[in-house]
Amino acid sequence: MGRASMLKTIRVKLFLTFLVTTLLIVLGMYVFMRWSLDRGFTEFVETRQREQVTNLIEGLTESYAGNQGWGALTGDKQKWVDLLWQSNPHGHHRPPLWLKQSPAEANDVWPPIAIEPPVNRRFIPLELRAMLLNADKSIIFGRKEAFQQLSLQPIRYQDKIVGFLGLLPGKTVNQVSEIRFMERQSEAFIWIALLMIVLSAGLAGLLAYTLGRPLKRITTAAKALAVGHYDSRLPVESNDELGQLARNFNDMAAAWEQSEQARRRWVADISHELRTPLAVLRGELEALQDGIRPLTKEAIDSLFGDVMRLNRLTDDLYQLSLSDQGALSYRKVQLDPVALLKEDLVALKPEFQNKQIAIKWTNNLTDPVSIYADPDRLSQLYRNLLTNSVNYTDSKGQLAITLSLESDKLVLNFSDSKPSVPEHELPKLFDRFYRVESSRNRHHGGAGLGLAICSNIVEAHNGTIQAQSSPLNGLTIRIELPISS
Numbered sequence: 001m002g003r004a005s006m007l008k009t010i011r012v013k014l015f016l017t018f019l020v021t022t023l024l025i026v027l028g029m030y031v032f033m034r035w036s037l038d039r040g041f042t043e044f045v046e047t048r049q050r051e052q053v054t055n056l057i058e059g060l061t062e063s064y065a066g067n068q069g070w071g072a073l074t075g076d077k078q079k080w081v082d083l084l085w086q087s088n089p090h091g092h093h094r095p096p097l098w099l100k101q102s103p104a105e106a107n108d109v110w111p112p113i114a115i116e117p118p119v120n121r122r123f124i125p126l127e128l129r130a131m132l133l134n135a136d137k138s139i140i141f142g143r144k145e146a147f148q149q150l151s152l153q154p155i156r157y158q159d160k161i162v163g164f165l166g167l168l169p170g171k172t173v174n175q176v177s178e179i180r181f182m183e184r185q186s187e188a189f190i191w192i193a194l195l196m197i198v199l200s201a202g203l204a205g206l207l208a209y210t211l212g213r214p215l216k217r218i219t220t221a222a223k224a225l226a227v228g229h230y231d232s233r234l235p236v237e238s239n240d241e242l243g244q245l246a247r248n249f250n251d252m253a254a255a256w257e258q259s260e261q262a263r264r265r266w267v268a269d270i271s272h273e274l275r276t277p278l279a280v281l282r283g284e285l286e287a288l289q290d291g292i293r294p295l296t297k298e299a300i301d302s303l304f305g306d307v308m309r310l311n312r313l314t315d316d317l318y319q320l321s322l323s324d325q326g327a328l329s330y331r332k333v334q335l336d337p338v339a340l341l342k343e344d345l346v347a348l349k350p351e352f353q354n355k356q357i358a359i360k361w362t363n364n365l366t367d368p369v370s371i372y373a374d375p376d377r378l379s380q381l382y383r384n385l386l387t388n389s390v391n392y393t394d395s396k397g398q399l400a401i402t403l404s405l406e407s408d409k410l411v412l413n414f415s416d417s418k419p420s421v422p423e424h425e426l427p428k429l430f431d432r433f434y435r436v437e438s439s440r441n442r443h444h445g446g447a448g449l450g451l452a453i454c455s456n457i458v459e460a461h462n463g464t465i466q467a468q469s470s471p472l473n474g475l476t477i478r479i480e481l482p483i484s485s
Contacts, residue, residue, distance in 0.1 A: 015208035022200030030193045037185055052126050053153060056087035057165055060132070060155050064162055070140055073132075080110070080141050084127045110141040111168075131166035142166060214242050218249065230257035281306040330374040330460060334484060337371050337378060337410060338363065338403060344382040345401075348390065356396045357389070357416075364404040370484045371410060373461050381457045384450040385477055389416045398472055409463075409480045416474040426467040429475075430455040451477075 060083065063073055073079055111128040131142030131150060139147070140163070150166035217234055224232040232253055234246040284303055287293035345359065352359060389399045397417035404411045421429065430451045451467075454477075458465040463481040470476040 012208075014211055015204050018204035018207050019201055022204060023197060026193055026196040026200060029196075030189055034186070034189055037189075049126055052087050053165065053167070056083065056126075056130065057153060057155055059083045059087055060163065060165065061157055064155065064157055070132075070134065070163065074140055077110070077141070080132065081127075084130060088126070109143060111143070126167075129168040131168070133164040133166055135162050135164075137164060211242075214246070218245065221249065221253075225253055225256065228260075230260050278310070281310070330377060332372050332374050332461075334370050335373055335375055335378075336368060337373065337412075337481065338365065338369070340375060340378055341382050341401070341412070344379055344386060348383065348386050351387075351390045352399070355390060355393070357393055358398045360398060360400040362400065362402040364402065365410075366405075369405065369410055371461075371481050372484050373481070377457050377460070381454050381479075384454050385414050388450055388477075389414065392416070392419070393474060394418050397474070400472060405483070406480075408483055410483050412479045412481075413476055414479075415470040415472055415476040417470070417472040418474050420469065420473050421467070421475050423469065426469070429467045430465070 063079075063083065064070060067073065073083075110131060131146070132140040133142065133152070134140060137152075142150075146168055147166075149168055151169070153165040153167065154161045155163040155165060214234075214237070221232045221234050230253055233250050236243050236246045236250070281303065284293070284299070284306065288295055288299060293299055345361075349359075386399075393399065393416045399417075400413070400415040402411075402413040402415070404413075455465055458479060458481070461481055463479060465477065465479050468476040468478055
């Protein structure tokens with residue numbers, strides 16, 4: 001699957017995720033609001049029903065008391081309808097047409113059969129659910145077939161039950177307008193839900209596009225980076241995770257760009273460093289072939305010296321590449337770094353004597369120290385630093401070696417005399433192939449790899465190394481190594 005297809009898939013997934021989430025929220029809100037409305041309306045209707053039932057029982061009691069029985073009411077359906085309507089405290093002044101027409105049926109049949117009121121099936125007016133029974137439960141107004149469904153409310157007069165008000169099951173409302181209100185509310189909820197679905201689809205599409213746009217930019221930049229365009233950068237437009245991702249991408253691209261520039265410089269420097277000794281060696285061999293220079297012991301020694309310098313350069317390159325990769329073999333043991341340094345000084349003492357360079361040794365350690373280090377690599381570190389001092393310090397100069405202890409760290413300072421190094425060039429001394437004087441004689445200056453190797457060895461021992469100006473007007477190399485507790 002290509003990057004474009006992947007991006008489309010991510011956008012589609014984001015769109016569907018936002019849309020489904022919003023739909024679930026809208027559906028939940030719709031169900032909750034509908035349930036809340038139905039519950040509230042049902043409680044409202046039941047409260048009205050209880051009020052109307054109470055009024056109807058009071059009206060029937062007054063009718064019984066005024067007529068000393070049910071005789072005046074029996075058979076007079078109009079009076080029964082009037083009592084039903086008067087019990088409704090929220091009704092209109094005039095009863096609806098279907099209620100007016102109901103007395104046309106048989107006198108004792110109630111609710112009416114032939115006339116169906118225009119009401120919702122979920123709600124039935126109380127007038128169509130009420131029946132009137134004598135104290136012996138004989139029907140005054142009602143239907144025999146519905147008798148078993150009735151719930152009976154006693155009608156009392158002078159502490160005696162004189163009749164029953166029977167109610168058929170079912171929800172009730174007092175007005176058709178109340179039913180219409182519920183229907184309008186249900187329709188409104190449906191339209192609101194549909195509108196929310198449309199809005200959520202638009203919002204989901206907008207969010208998917210907004211979040212997909214930086215992903216598209218990241219995809220494009222990653223593709224450019226993969227083909228070698230290391231100058232690709234992403235705009236940082238926010239402080240969220242996407243903004244942090246853009247910053248991390250830019251840092252990675254910058255690191256790759258620097259690495260590519262360093263690689264190119266590395267190749268150019270290696271080519272330059274190898275070309276010079278090879279050119280000298282070639283020139284001397286051509287002179288021997290042409291007979292310009294006789295094949296003498298001095299000529300052979302010169303050729304051998306050129307070969308050895310070339311060998312040292314290739315060996316330094318090999319050691320540096322190994323240390324860069326972390327592939328140098330380190331066999332660390334507990335050792336005395338001071339004793340090891342003294343041994344290396346003894347080994348190189350003749351070279352210092354040849355240039356008449358005095359060595360000043362200052363040991364501020366009160367007790368012997370021990371560090372966890374590789375003796376061969378530590379010796380390589382010492383010898384590189386001592387050799388640099390021999391090669392770069394002027395004749396009849398001085399090298400001061402100072403050892404001290406600071407915060408559980410062994411500090412070694414190698415300070416030599418003239419020539420000095422400009423302050424702005426001190427941080428560059430550990431760069432490979434860097435030399436303060438590019439024209440310095442390579443027979444003494446080397447290829448500029450020694451301090452780079454020293455830096456890698458110190459870092460492998462969890463230490464630090466830095467270059468400073470020397471109090472002897474030369475260069476100071478300061479090394480800090482952690483000591484073992």
